[in-house]
Amino acid sequence: xxxxxxxxxxxxxxRPIAAGCFVLTVVLYFASKRLYARCPRAWLTPMLTxxxxxxxxxxxxxxxxxxxxxxxxWLMWLLGPATVAFxxxxxxxxxxxxxxxxxxxxxxxxGILVAVGGSLMLAKLLHLSPELQRSLATRSVSTxxxxxxxxxxxxxxxxxxxxxxxxxxxxxxxxxxxxxxxxLRSRLARGALFGAAAHGVxxxxxxxxGSEEGVVASLTMMIAGVVMVLLAPALAxxxx
Numbered sequence: 001x002x003x004x005x006x007x008x009x010x011x012x013x014x015r016p017i018a019a020g021c022f023v024l025t026v027v028l029y030f031a032s033k034r035l036y037a038r039c040p041r042a043w044l045t046p047m048l049t050x051x052x053x054x055x056x057x058x059x060x061x062x063x064x065x066x067x068x069x070x071x072x073x074w075l076m077w078l079l080g081p082a083t084v085a086f087x088x089x090x091x092x093x094x095x096x097x098x099x100x101x102x103x104x105x106x107x108x109x110x111g112i113l114v115a116v117g118g119s120l121m122l123a124k125l126l127h128l129s130p131e132l133q134r135s136l137a138t139r140s141v142s143t144x145x146x147x148x149x150x151x152x153x154x155x156x157x158x159x160x161x162x163x164x165x166x167x168x169x170x171x172x173x174x175x176x177x178x179x180x181x182x183x184l185r186s187r188l189a190r191g192a193l194f195g196a197a198a199h200g201v202x203x204x205x206x207x208x209x210g211s212e213e214g215v216v217a218s219l220t221m222m223i224a225g226v227v228m229v230l231l232a233p234a235l236a237x238x239x240x
């Protein structure tokens with residue numbers, strides 16, 4: 001992180017640009033969230049519209065990524081407390097979770113193993129670089145857990161965050177398709193579907209379906225993150 005600040009302080013003109021990027025990111029998020037509330041379409045979700053708008057602005061203005069990231073990295077830090085906050089609804093529905101803890105734990109563990117194995121197999125078939133393989137191996141859990149695992153695997157954090165967000169968005173979109181063609185009556189199944197496949201993004205979508213779906217999705221996401229962190233030492237021995 002030090003080199004980012006050295007870059008900024010070497011060029012005084014970059015400081016207001018970095019601050020402006022932070023403000024722009026926050027404003028775009030709240031604007032897109034309000035738009036999504038009025039017109040709840042999958043392609044209008046803030047996880048799609050905000051990154052697309054920011055990429056367009058950064059490319060058109062030719063803003064270097066270190067300048068953009070210098071002040072906006074605080075938003076990445078907030079992901080940790082946001083993830084911990086999911087413990088509140090989990091505590092409120094603890095009776096439901098005690099009843100289904102075994103099926104959720106087994107399902108999430110199997111899902112993590114399949115996701116990591118599938119990602120690595122595809123990466124090997126495509127002859128991707130070791131850095132890309134390490135980042136893809138951590139994509140199946142929410143960003144705070146994925147970043148913690150990426151430290152142990154020496155994977156680029158920027159790529160890890162990108163793959164996690166892409167996985168969440170794609171999982172949310174395909175989750176809606178699955179529910180459309182294979183309607184799941186159980187709230188437990190609907191919540192687990194979004195929590196396991198799309199982590200944070202899926203949890204937000206599950207909350208739109210109902211409070212119970214949102215709680216199950218939150219629990220599934222947390223279990224997946226813990227399982228991934230526990231598996232990290234073993235992943236470090238994989239031949240990337």
